[in-house]
Amino acid sequence: MSIPILECRDLSKTFSGPPRLFHRTSQVTAVDRISLQVRAGETLAIVGESGSGKSTLGRLLLRLLTASQGDVFYQGEAITQASGARLNQLRRELQIIFQDPFASLNPRMNVESIVGEPLWLHESLSREARRERVHELLRTVGLPAAWAQRYPHEFSGGQRQRIGIARALASGPKLLLGDEPVSALDVSVQAQVVNLLEGLKQQFGLTLIIVAHGLAVIRHMSDRVAVMYLGQIVELASVEEIFDAPLHPYTQALIASAPQLQPGASRTVPMLQGDLPNPAAPPSGCRFHTRCPWATDECRRLEPINQILPGGRQVACHRWQEINRDRSVITLAPPSANFLRRRALFERAVTLNSVEK
């Protein structure tokens, strides 16, 4: 099997909250022991409610944030501690497109300077060559080259997002991360930007990671989907598996809560109830247990281990087989020795803990 373009192992990021008088500083583990592989040439979507840690995970993978724990690999090379010239090189190859195209563009710079800035920083091109390259990039994203002298306020939201994409392309990236790249745009413009990203992916052989709330966007453009809940990935599968046969109760509820995906369909799965718990004090055991209609005592006590099923899809739920008994013919491969060992150690730790109390 080929080496993933990006990979993380046991990756965590903990943030300290603001100090409060007479209180200990609260800490939020925004990303909690995530292992994930991104395959070259795929579009991987990361979904989950607001605050689930999607942006933090994306920024850790691109080395825009430094991990508290765990490792990140780029084409097999450990980059967790990369710095200096190597980090600059990584910044060129791993680019990000932001949600708000207006806030991410400097209002005092014209388009030629905005799109051409990475060329200044990374390439020793003549002024003329740089101008020609900017024009070419503008044409690539569907904007007339003649608009290079205009300023961000002269453009619509969709056009500004195209400028942001042209800038991201300027340094010749291998991977683009779109953090909610279309959610600030009108629905009619969203489709145009999604189509542009898909076209660029083919044209330049890019890998895409798309962070998004909008399940319709994800369904349209991704190959695989990682579903996040309170800092962890609870399910990872192909886009067809996620939308046609989701296994995790959280994924099922997310999809049931998006009526635009199934107009007129009768609901067999409960919609998502309640709010996301406080990320600074996540529930014990399975973090979803406070909202899960299937929760048992085991769920409240024991954290489910991520199970890898034949074909590679992953699910972290104690009861996924029972819950989906009537829905599919998926069978679980025999648990590995490592899985059984970790499970036994975990059970033992929980038992010892409760005996000591």
Ligand SMILES: Nc1ncnc2c1ncn2[C@@H]1O[C@H](COP(=O)(O)OP(=O)(O)OP(=O)(O)O)[C@@H](O)[C@H]1O
């Ligand atoms: N710089 C920071 N300092 C402190 N806490 C942070 C910081 N960045 C993120 N967090 C916290 O980490 C958690 C995850 O945040 P993150 O922005 O990654 O979530 P998200 O899934 O991208 O949410 P959204 O969909 O709203 O963008 C949240 O509880 C957030 O408050």
Ligand code: SF4
């Ligand atoms: S482990 Fe239990 S609480 Fe968590 S999703 Fe599965 S059934 Fe629900």
Ligand SMILES: [Mg+2]
């Ligand atoms: Mg975010």
